Amino acid sequence: MICQGWPVSSLRSRFLFSLLLLSSALTGCAKNGATRWETFPITVYSDNQMISTPDAQADFQDALNFWEQKTGRKIFNYKGTWNSNNPPYTGTPENPGTILENVIFFQNPWHTSSNVVGQTIVTAQGTSIDHAIIMINPYIEFCHRDCSSREWGNSSRKNLIHELGHFIGLKHNQDENNVMYPILQPGGSLEGLTVNETELAEALGI
Numbered sequence: 001m002i003c004q005g006w007p008v009s010s011l012r013s014r015f016l017f018s019l020l021l022l023s024s025a026l027t028g029c030a031k032n033g034a035t036r037w038e039t040f041p042i043t044v045y046s047d048n049q050m051i052s053t054p055d056a057q058a059d060f061q062d063a064l065n066f067w068e069q070k071t072g073r074k075i076f077n078y079k080g081t082w083n084s085n086n087p088p089y090t091g092t093p094e095n096p097g098t099i100l101e102n103v104i105f106f107q108n109p110w111h112t113s114s115n116v117v118g119q120t121i122v123t124a125q126g127t128s129i130d131h132a133i134i135m136i137n138p139y140i141e142f143c144h145r146d147c148s149s150r151e152w153g154n155s156s157r158k159n160l161i162h163e164l165g166h167f168i169g170l171k172h173n174q175d176e177n178n179v180m181y182p183i184l185q186p187g188g189s190l191e192g193l194t195v196n197e198t199e200l201a202e203a204l205g206i
């Protein structure tokens with residue numbers, strides 16, 4: 001399984017999604033149910049590495065903008081870097097307990113398969129998402145901006161767009177052009193990337 005959801009209690013649930021490299025086999029995914037954030041914009045933080053270079057910062061901003069442009073709404077309230085020596089969750093990366101803050105960060109050391117480029121964990125009370133984290137694999141060589149000329153380039157911004165899709169409550173989609181396709185397609189061009197408008201509207205409650 002590349003992603004699975006497992007109930008922690010009858011009221012509280014947690015969902016985990018992974019994005020794979022193109023070379024990986026596609027397997028099934030657990031349904032995440034109709035969970036959504038109740039209020040927008042959602043407060044988010046990044047780690048320092050996420051914005052460590054102009055290219056990295058541009059990709060991060062492009063990813064946030066992608067969803068806001070798709071919806072015409074202010075979805076994220078980016079509050080800067082998560083300044084803590086501790087991870088934004090309790091427990092281990094394999095089995096996080098409580099998510100302390102919504103942070104997008106490089107998880108080092110990487111805790112799961114080397115072909116997993118990113119992983120999003122969402123926690124919910126009933127159908128209301130209360131927290132989410134996005135963990136990025138620090139050992140992947142990402143390319144930045146529109147790296148379409150690099151045939152097998154692992155796009156940082158497309159990876160972030162995909163994980164942010166989970167972050168706001170979207171599930172995987174089996175259309176290769178859809179940004180929620182569970183295998184990262186080569187290149188960083190956002191042209192022709194599609195979203196499931198119905199699911200997006202449901203996730204945002206609009």
Ligand SMILES: [Zn+2]
Nearest residue numbers: 017018019182
């Ligand atoms: Zn995914």
